[in-house]
Amino acid sequence: MNVFFHRIRHLSNFNYIDHYKKDAVEFDYFEERKGATAHDERRVREYIISKIPKNVNSILDVGCGNGWVAKEFLPKGKSVVSMDISVTNPAITKKLYQNENHSGIAADSFHLPFKDNAFDCVIASEIIEHVFDPTAFVKELFRVVKKGGSLIITTPYKEKLIYYLCIHCNQKTPANAHIHSFDEKKLENLYSGNDLQSFNYSTFGNKALLFLRTHIILKFFPFWLWKLKDKFANWIYNKPVHIICVYKKK
DSSP states (O other), X not given: OHHHHHHHHHHHTOOHHHHHHXXXXXXXXXSOOOHHHHHHHHHHHHHHHHTSOTTOOEEEEESOTTTHHHHHHGGGTOEEEEEESSSHHHHHHHHHSOOTTEEEEEOOTTSOSSOTTOEEEEEEESOGGGOSOHHHHHHXXXXXXXXXXXXXXEEXXXXXXXXXXXXXXXXXXXXXXXXXXXXXXXXXXXXXXXXEEEEEEEEEOOHHHHHTTTHHHHTTSOHHHHHHHHXXXXXXXXXXXXXXXXXXXX
């Protein structure tokens, strides 16, 4: 218990705004991914796309990264807001995907500059494992979801958090800045407001398939066929890599 509270106190001093502003400058989110990493990211994107209803008109992309949401949905006539805590990624995304229905904005996801019920869909892909307060994060994102809309979150599934000793501060530092690990119960318990209609989830990706570098073949599979193969693999060896959950608003 003492170790737990020490970690919480240490994280509470973490300047996440400054950290992720520097992160966007130091690391190229638009660099072309290759091999198993590219294949894994592709399947995460496809899973998210499969969860978004065709009648959605407005999408908020929280932690927009390389702007794949804008690239995917702007040609379909959707309105997209690419948002990040740093100005770097939204600015680049806005230039890459110029469209009258596309906005790029720098904002803190704990204090969104949008009114209640503003978007049909809010997406936060591979973000929640980085944030200090996941409950407050989900609450704020769900606030801006329209009635009947959805909040879609993806994150590593039951990830074993790894810590290294930082050579600068001599403190334990989490690998990849992942400070939380989630399963379906933890994610479901993050929000229980009266405006929650339903919570649904799916796990996907398979550690064995990734380890065996099967992406060399599976990259040729369309999403529906890969999904069947992935489900079968997790039935044989139940080690999914990701979880996607959908919080639907009444």
